[in-house]
Amino acid sequence: MNMLITGGSGFIGTNFIRYLLLDSDFDGRIINVDLLTYAGNPENLKDIEKDFPGRYAFIQADICDKEKLASIFNEFDIDTVCHFAAESHVDRSIVAPDAFIQTNIIGTFNLLQIVRDRQKQISRFHHISTDEVFGSLGADGFFTETTPYDPSSPYSASKASSDHLVRAYHRTYGLPATISNCSNNYGPYQFPEKLLPLMILNALEGKALPVYGDGKNIRDWLYVEDHCQAIWEIIKRGKTGETYNIGGNCEMENLSLVQMLCDMVDELAPAKHKTSRRELITFVKDRPGHDRRYAIDASKLKNDLGWTPKTDLKSGLQKTIAWYMEHPDWVKSVKTGEYRNWIKQHYK
């Protein structure tokens, strides 16, 4: 298998590449194509680049650059695509949606066009999407694969658009595509703009913990390694043309989650004068269009492919907090922007 992974230097992509090469039965070659926006950090895969010279290659490229992409498909004889690359942060999409439209919609369209031109050599195009395309749930119910799309933010609207394009290319041109829609991932290597890494680092540094609105919005939390296993199962055994929901079975109100995290940080790294990190919680202005509740019914993945999440929230959070505490160099590099200098020296 010659697998093109887009966005492999971001949070989930990094974890997926590490999982494939270090922990799974994958025996092929990976070509990671990433533009290295603020969210892409090639330091995450420095050891992989060194340890797997014949099985891992990195190319800095924009998925909106069709010519460059086409040359990569030819040079590396790509037969499988796993498409992560995206602008992924909802708050950024509210402030500046342009890059979301460009990368998430036009970038996906470019990839589909290239794959369409090479139908005979492509055995799978897997598209990574989000539960946010379904919009907001009330107090009851779950998103299933047939829930109608109803996105609320420019981010989720752009992801919904890319999902529609992938599905259309399957139906119209017979592209061997699969799609997965998952809930909130957490774990190592996540950029500290997202709720959990932001709260972990702020709690460790004694900074305010900003909770949007009343803190009663509910998200389902999926440990990133569980997500990676699900994606690999879908690529290997999922049926083309199908969509699979991936969830963590861990629904939680934001405020309760942050309180739980404060207590864990207090235990792992007691604060000076034994104060509780809960005192740092600060309610701030709500996110516009903030979806109230997400919850995933992942029974299709369980019934068809035998996948269920292995990590409960408590142990996943413990592992995640420990990872951030054990990687001060990574944290410093990301927070000070040093990793951008590393990129300039190595890739530009």
Ligand code: NAD
């Ligand atoms: P991320 O922001 O951490 O990483 C995105 C990566 O894509 C970065 O490495 C970035 O450099 C790269 N990229 C951005 N624009 C690009 C372009 N034009 N060309 C090439 N590369 C580009 O995102 P993530 O959290 O790892 O999410 C990965 C995928 O999973 C996204 O498609 C996202 O929508 C989806 N998703 C994420 C979550 C989550 O909780 N993080 C949940 C559901 C779905």
Ligand code: DAU
């Ligand atoms: O559901 C899947 C989605 O999860 C992915 O598609 C997105 O790429 C990913 O960013 C994530 O989106 P969210 O908006 O749910 O994640 P975020 O970490 O930004 O916020 C999680 C919840 O916490 C949400 O209800 C908003 C709230 N929040 C977030 C931040 C950053 C706060 O209360 N305070 C904060 O500072």
